[in-house]
Amino acid sequence: MRLEKNLLFDIYEKMLRIRSFELKAQDLFANHKIPGFMHLYAGVEGVAAAACANLTAKDYITSTHRGHGHLLAKGADVKRLMAELMGKWDGYSRGKGGSMHIADLEIGLLGTNGIVGAGQPIAAGAAFALKYLKSEAVVVSFLGDGASNRGTFHEALNFAASFKLPVIFVCENNQNNCNYQSLASIKSEISDRAKNYGIPGITVDGSDVTLVYEAVNKAVLRARLGEGASLVDCKVWRHNVNFEGAYCSYQKASEQAAWQAKDPIVRLEKKILDYHYGAQSDLTALRAKVEAEIDAAVIFADNSPYPSPSELVTNVWA
Ligand SMILES: Cc1ncc(C[n+]2csc(CCOP(=O)(O)OP(=O)(O)O)c2C)c(N)n1
Known part of the structure; x- marks a missing residue:
């Protein structure tokens, strides 16, 4: 299937924004401008951008510890996001939460989350509320393959399937x-786990935005029609190690090279050119526009003050 021009450009721009944001964040972290823990999303942009292209501002997502891409794809403010990472007052959590404590209910962001697998029960709960309220909105719940081994994932799938809830697990x-999916789970496709709960499950190449868009589109349609939950498993390769500063023992050079050749942004650029949707100069111009936006976000965050010490425990739950 050939996605139409505006849709592909919208997905492309979001992917560029995520990539550019992540490269800048990596640099700021290395230069001690971003404190704490940071898990980068580069290489996976096609999943967040293509999945969220099926959603409206009224729909919800739950994110993960690796959430910058999900947030930007759902329309988060780049400046407030950068300010949060840099620990500044204008950030989403007044600079006190960082990467893994960001939510914005107005645009349907039910939060990034430092607990692997915590997003799925939250998504099922939100979907339960939407069904109860007879809303047409849906929830997309992002997770990693590691999270699919947790009880929270299975409990959420069982609950969502039993109540035919409008939720899509991506x-x-x-x-x-981290280091060991092959040791931590049985060797089977994650999408097969959907069968146990009687819901559709599909595996797609997550570096091809058309395939991700189509799979999530079908699942969203099903959810909006009241037919229930789905699981979409996207095979991807992230460029960075688990978190900035981590030692990586598992990314084999040969696999890395093969996946880098399938970089989702490069693949999408080729598609846009092949379809004659635009020229190389259009792509370069969009790249420059997005990079300027990210630079402006860094200046904004740099100029924002740190929260005052008197704010230390305000809005902090303990
Ligand atoms: C409940 C829980 N256990 C362990 C961790 C430590 N941890 C942080 S990231 C991570 C890997 C998660 O893997 P996956 O869900 O596949 O996501 P990925 O990091 O590969 O994107 C782990 C185990 C955690 N944050 N939460």
């Missing part, structure tokens, strides 16, 4: 959770 399957 797995970003990089085949590595």
Whole structure:
């Protein structure tokens, strides 16, 4: 299937924004401008951008510990996001939460989350509320393949399937959770786990935005029609190690080279050119526009103050 021009450009722009944001964040982290823990999303952009292209502002998502891409794809403010990572007052959580504590209910962001597998029960609960309220909105719940081994994932799938809830579980399957997916789970497709709960499950190449878009589109349609939940498993390769500063023992050079050749942004650029939707100069111009936006976000965050010490425990739950 050939996605139409505006849709492909919308997905492309979001992917560029995510990539550019992540490269800048990596640099800021290395230069001690971003404190704490940071898990980068580069290489996986096609999943967040193509999945969220099926959603409206009224729909919801739950994110993960690796959430910058999900947030930007759902329309988060780049400046507030950068300010949060840099620990500044204008950030989403007043600079006190960082990467894994960001939510914005107005645009349907039910939060990034430092607990692997915590998003799925939250998504099922939100979907239960939407069904109860007879809303047409749906929830997309992003997770990693590691999270699919947790009880929370199975409990959420069982609950969502039993109550025919409008939720789509989108797995970003990089085949590595820290170091050892092959040791931590049986060798089967994650999408097969949907069968146990009587809901559709599909595996797609997550670096091809058309395939991700189509699979999520079908699942969203089903959810909006009241037919219930689905699981979409997207095979991907992330460029970075688990978190910035981590030692990586699992990314084999040969696999890395093969996946880098399938970089989702490069693949989408080729598609746009092949379809004659635009020229190389259009792509370059969009890249420059997005990079300027990210630079402006860094200046904004740099100029934002740190929260005052008197704010230390305000809005902090303990
Ligand atoms: C409940 C829980 N256990 C362990 C961790 C430590 N941890 C942080 S990231 C991570 C890997 C998660 O793998 P996956 O879900 O596949 O996501 P990925 O990091 O590969 O994107 C782990 C185990 C955690 N944050 N939460």
